[in-house]
Amino acid sequence: MYQWDFGSLWQFRSIIGIGFVYTLGYTIACIALGLLVGLLVGLGRLSTNPFISGPLRAFVEVFRCTPVLVQLVWFYYALPVLLGIEMSAGTAAMLSLALYGGAFYSEIIRGGIVSIDVGQSEAGWALGMTRFQLMKRVILPQAFKRMTPPLVNQSIMQLKNTSLLSVLAVPDLLYQGQIIAHETYRPLEIYTLVAIIYFVILLPATIWAKRLETRLSAQHG
Template structure:
C-alpha cells in the first residue's frame, strides 16, 4: 500500500496551529514565572532551621517529585473545584498544576545551588562582620545563581514539554489544536508530524540558544 501524503490539507489550517503554539508559550511562560516564585519560597522554607517550616516544604517537594503530572492536571481541574466550590478554567487548572509541580523542582534547584557553596564562604564573609542577609545577598547568591542556570533551564524545558498535557483539559495549546485540525482533515500523520516538528524546532533552537548562554556565563565565571 502506498500512502498518499497530503501536507497542504494540514497547512490550510496552519492558523489554528499557530493559535495553539501561542497557547503553549503563554501557558509555559505564566507557569515558569509562578513556579519560580513557589520554588523560591519552598527553597527558603527547606533551608530554614525551623522544623515547622522545613517539614511541610519537604513533603510538598516529595509529593510532586513522586506523582505524575497528569494526576495533578486532573486533580486541579476535577477534584479541587469540588472542595473549594469554584470551578476553574482549563487554563487556570493547568497553570496551578504546572506552577506547583515545577515549583517543587525549582525549589530543589535553588536549594541545591545554595548548599553547594562551601562553608568557607560563609565563614569568610562572617569574619568580615557581614550579617546573614548580607552574606546571602553579596556572597552566596551571586555564586549559587551561576550554578543554578543549567538545571533551571533543564527544568523549564521539561515544563514546556509538559504543557502538552493541558490538551486533556481541552485547553487550546498546540496538541489540542492539532487534535481539532485532525478532526477536520482526518490527516493524523501529517497533523501530528507537523506539530512534533514545531515542538522540535522551538525546543531544539531554544536549548541550543541556552547552551550558548550557559557557555558564555561559564566562561565569564
C-alpha cells in the first residue's frame, strides 16, 4: 500500500510557484503573439493575390500538419544552426508556440470573416466604403462574435501545450515538478499536484468556452 504524503511538497512551494508563473506567463504571451500572427495571416489569406495567399497557406499547413513537440525541438536545435544565431530555450519556445497557435488562429479568423453574408460587403461598397472601413465597421464586429468560442478553445490548447516546454528545460510547472520528483523520489504526489493545478485552471476556461458556444448557437438558432 502506497503511503501518500503531499505534506512533503510544502517545502517546495516556492519552486512550484515559480513554475506556475512561468506557465501562466508563457501562455499569455503565446496567446497574444499567436493572435497577432493569426490576424495578419488570416487577413492575408483572404487576398486574391496568389503571391500573398500562397506562402501564407503554406505556412498554415506546415504548422498544422507537424506535431508541436517536433516544432519546439526544431526551433531550439535546428533553427539556430540554419540561421547561424544563438537562441535561448525560452525564445525558441515562445516563437514556436506563437507561430503554431497563429496558424490555427488564422484559420479561425479567416473562417469567421468568410462566414459573413457577402451581401453586407456589397452593401458597404455601394455606400462608398473602402475595404478597410468595411472590414473594421461591418465584417469584423460580426465575425468576432462567431470567432470567440473557437478562439477561446484554441487558447485553452495553448495552455495545454506549455506543458511541452519542459523538454527544452524551460522552468515551467511540469519541469519544476520533474526537479522536485528527482529530489524527493515521490513522483506520484508531485505529478498529481501538477495535474490538479492544470485541471483547476482549465476547467473554468472550458466551461466558459462551452457557454459561449451555447449562447452563440442560441442566437443563430
